[in-house]
Amino acid sequence: xxxxxxxxxxxxxxxxxxVLVARARANDYSSYEELVRRYQRRIYALVxxxxxxxxxxxxxxxxxxxxxxxxxxxxxxxxxxxxxxxxIAVNRTINFLHKRxxxxxxxxxxxxxxxxxxxxxxxxxxxxxxxxxxxTISELQNKLNAALQTLSEDHRTVVVMHDIQGMQHAEIAGIxxxxxxTVRSRLFYARKQLQHELAEYAP
Amino acid sequence: xxxxxxxxxxxxQNNFIQRLVALKRYEQPDPYFETRNLAVLREKLSGAAxxxxxxxxxxxxxxxxxxxxxxxxxxxxxxxxLSVNLLLxxxxxxxxxxxxxxxxxxxxxxxxxxxxxxxTNESLDxxxxxxxxxxxxxxxxxxxxxxxxxxxxPVRYDY
Numbered sequence: 308x309x310x311x312x313x314x315x316x317x318x319x320x321x322x323x324x325x326v327l328v329a330r331a332r333a334n335d336y337s338s339y340e341e342l343v344r345r346y347q348r349r350i351y352a353l354v355x356x357x358x359x360x361x362x363x364x365x366x367x368x369x370x371x372x373x374x375x376x377x378x379x380x381x382x383x384x385x386x387x388x389x390x391x392x393x394x395i396a397v398n399r400t401i402n403f404l405h406k407r408x409x410x411x412x413x414x415x416x417x418x419x420x421x422x423x424x425x426x427x428x429x430x431x432x433x434x435x436x437x438x439x440x441x442x443t444i445s446e447l448q449n450k451l452n453a454a455l456q457t458l459s460e461d462h463r464t465v466v467v468m469h470d471i472q473g474m475q476h477a478e479i480a481g482i483x484x485x486x487x488x489t490v491r492s493r494l495f496y497a498r499k500q501l502q503h504e505l506a507e508y509a510p
Numbered sequence: 511x512x513x514x515x516x517x518x519x520x521x522x523q524n525n526f527i528q529r530l531v532a533l534k535r536y537e538q539p540d541p542y543f544e545t546r547n548l549a550v551l552r553e554k555l556s557g558a559a560x561x562x563x564x565x566x567x568x569x570x571x572x573x574x575x576x577x578x579x580x581x582x583x584x585x586x587x588x589x590x591x592l593s594v595n596l597l598l599x600x601x602x603x604x605x606x607x608x609x610x611x612x613x614x615x616x617x618x619x620x621x622x623x624x625x626x627x628x629x630t631n632e633s634l635d636x637x638x639x640x641x642x643x644x645x646x647x648x649x650x651x652x653x654x655x656x657x658x659x660x661x662x663x664p665v666r667y668d669y
Binding site: 340452466470501502 | 527528
């Protein structure tokens with residue numbers, strides 16, 4: 308009982324996606340902007356890790372949100388807004404990658420947060436008695452990016468969503484419209500290929 | 511025992527690769543990305559109502575743009591072109607089988623006709639071409655010895 312007013316306050320301060328979607332449909336642009344504010348970083352990370360180019364990523368992220376706004380009437384609410392917008396982002400990025408394959412690609416990477424220096428995986432790598440202990444962050448970033456780009460779009464998508472963005476198998480399956488088994492299988496084969504590509508860093 | 515060790519090592523490698531790839535989460539867009547993205551979106555979406563159907567969008571494009579008169583002219587031209595095409599389509603004679611009488615459209619030429627057989631290029635009537643009819647029925651059975659090599663094939667012309 309006591310929780311009810313508290314929930315109402317929280318809802319007023321941070322309304323759920325469904326409420327914002329309904330308001331945005333009623334021509335309230337600020338509500339849509341709030342949705343963009345909520346998801347733009349995650350969509351950016353997804354697209355960036357799939358394309359490996361920050362300029363392309365910015366254009367694609369804008370494209371995703373413009374497209375979503377234009378087809379907002381088609382959003383039936385069967386899934387969450389988050390799932391829906393992710394689906395649009397994945398589809399548009401894969402289309403973009405197909406086009407890019409024909410005209411060639413370039414790499415332009417984002418800056419790395421200094422917090423990476425305290426990451427256990429990096430500390431473990433640097434504690435080894437092997438040449439890889441001297442690897443710089445920038446070298447490692449380039450290697451990881453190159454390894455990711457060798458994967459097929461389907462495999463790269465699941466690796467980005469699961470290993471980088473920390474999403475659950477079921478969540479990924481919902482976005483990609485496939486079974487959890489398919490997600491697991493793609494992850495298995497993708498990691499196998501990554502092991503081959505990053506063999507020099509493996510323990 | 512060996513198999514267990516091998517599996518353990520594979521799992522360890524798999525796990526480490528996963529953690530290594532996860533380092534990519536530290537790559538961040540520049541600090542102004544969010545503000546810039548919101549500003550660009552605001553500019554792109556200003557004036558656009560969310561999720562409007564295609565008919566509404568066309569209507570908006572026609573009447574709310576900066577040069578509606580030009581757009582109206584373009585659309586009028588397109589409509590005029592479409593109407594002319596439809597009218598021309600209606601003026602084509604009906605050639606359905608029911609509308610053609612049995613004798614109509616069938617050229618009957620006697621075999622004694624002295625019409626000169628000529629190649630299509632020399633022919634006066636380009637669409638009346640001779641048809642070569644082989645004298646042998648197509649399903650004939652071999653009755654005599656099979657003829658090999660080049661020889662004349664009985665053929666007559668028909669129309």
